[in-house]
Amino acid sequence: MKATAVPTVIRPMRLAERFPILQRTVRGRRLVYLDNAATTQKPQEVLDALHHFYTHTNANVHRGVHTLAEEATAAYEHCRERVAHFLNAPDPRGVVILRNTTEAINLVAQSWGRKLQAGDEVIVSEMEHHSNLVPWIMLAKERGVALKHIPITQDGELDLVSYRKLLSRRTRVVAVTGMSNVLGTIVPVAEVAEEAHKVGAVVVVDGAQLVPHEPVDVRTLGCDFLAFSAHKMYGPTGVGFLVGKPELLEAMEPIFGGGEMIREVHLDRATWNDIPHKFEAGTPNIADAAAFPAALNFIEELTVEAIRAHERDLTAYAWEKLQSLGGLTLHGPADPQRRGALISFVDEHIHPHDLATVLDTYGVAVRAGHHCAQPLMRKLGVVATARASFAAYNSREDVDALIFGLLAARKYFGLA
C-alpha cells in the first residue's frame, strides 16, 4: 500500500525551510539539529494544525452534542484512523491514544501483566531503553515473574542463538526494541516474533525509533503490541500510541479508571467501555492528537521509503567521516543497511559532555549521556556517549558542521 510509482528524492535544504525552528540561530550560528532521536522538529503544517484546533475546534471529546464537541471528537478519532492507516493496521479499534511510548509499554506491562504468575518469564534485550525495561522490572517485582535478557553480539546485534535458548513454555512476554536508540541496530522483529509465538508468548515492540525511520506494516511486523510516540516523527509532544491486536486488547483490563473509559457506573461497580476507549480514561490530549495527522501527511508526502534512503545515505556519510577522523569509537553495526539514522560515538580524549558543550557553541545540537540505557552503557564499558541522530531535513552540510565542531573541540582541548 505504501509503494509509490515514482521514488521521491529528498532535498533536505528545501525541506528545512518548512521548519520554522530550523531558521533560528544558536550562539550566532545556523542551528544544526542532530538530536532527532530525542525529538524531531515540527513542520509549519503541524504547528498550523495545533493552532487551528485551538482557534476553531476546541471542545472535549465523546460527549456533548454541540458542534464543537462533534468536530473535536471527529478530529481526535481521525488521528486514530490515520495511525491505523499509516501502519496498515486492520482495525482502528486496535489503536490506543496515550501520552507516549513509555505509557504504552507500561499499559501492556501492567494490564497484560496481570495474567502472569510467579514462575512465568518475560524476555527483554540488553539494548532496551529504560522505557522497555523498567516496566518489566516493576512487573517482575510485583508478581514474582522472572526477567531474562537477550545478550547482544560484538557488533551490537541481538544474539538470536541465545534468544532461542531463552524461550520456553514459561515465556509469556517478549519485549524488544525495533531499533536501538543507542546503537542504531535494527532488530529483526519478525524473526523474534515468530519464535516467541511458537511458545505462546506475546511480543511487545518499542517502536519509538523504528516507526519514524522504517516502513512499518503491523500485519507483517509480526508483533502483538507496538508502542511509539508522535513527537519523534514530526508530530507534537504528549501523544503516543499502543497499536495492539484488538482481540488481545479486548482480553485486557484497564489500568486507569475514570471518565471516558466506562459504560455504566453504579456506586459500587462499573462496566468498561469498548476498546480502545476503555484504556483512555480522562480527557485525552485532544489538540496534539488532532495535529498529528499533519505530521503523518508530511511523512507520506515524502514517503517513508525516501526518508529511509536519505537517512541511510546520510548515516553512511557520517560514519565514514567520523571513522576517518580517528580517535573515535563508533558503536553499533557498521553496515548502514543494518542500522537506523543515528551514530553513537566516544572520543578517546574528550568526555561526551564536554564535546556536546563545545559543539553547542558551533550551533550543533547532539545528545550526550547514557541515553536512558544504563545497562547497555555498562555492557559497552562506557559511562556516556555522544549521539548524532538524523531526520529527513538533515543534510550532508549538517554532518560537515558536526565534523568541523569535533575538530574544533579537539583543538580547544589541545589535542589537535
Place this chain on the structure above:
Amino acid sequence: MSSRPEVPLDELYREVVMDHYRRPRGRQPLSKVDVAAKGFNPLCGDEVEVALELSGETIAQAQVVSRGCAICTASASIMAEILPGKSVTQAETDAEEFRQVMHGKPFPQDRELGDLEALEGVKHFPVRVKCALLPWMTLKDAIAAFRRGERHAQTTTE
C-alpha cells in the same frame, strides 16, 4: 530571540580549570580512611569518590577520584587541594557556598578556596552545574555519614 546570553566557551573552560583537568590533584590513596563517599550523576554517568582522613573534626588528608568530564574532574581536583586543614564544618560551609555560587550568588570573598573561583563561569552553563557540584555534594554526604558515625555514603545528583 535566544534565551541564553552568549557566554564564550573560555568562561567555562578557564585556563586554571583545564590545568586541573589535565593534571588532577589529590588522587593518591590515603594511608588511613575515616570516611568515604561515592557520588554518581545519572545524567551523564560521572562518578566521584571522596575519602577523608580526619584528625578529630579536622580534615587531615583528602583523596578525590573522579571519572567524568573536564568540569567535574577540575572541581574534584580543586576540592582535593583545598580541603586539608579545614574543619568538617568549614568544608560543609564551602560546599554550600559553592552551590549557591553555581545558582547565581556572587563568589564569597575572604575565604580560602584556592582555585575554586575559576569554576564560577560554570553558572552560565546551567546543564553543566551538576558536573561542578558532584564532588562537593559527595563531600557533604561523606561528612554527614561521619557525623552519623558511619564510614560510607552514596550520593546521586538529580
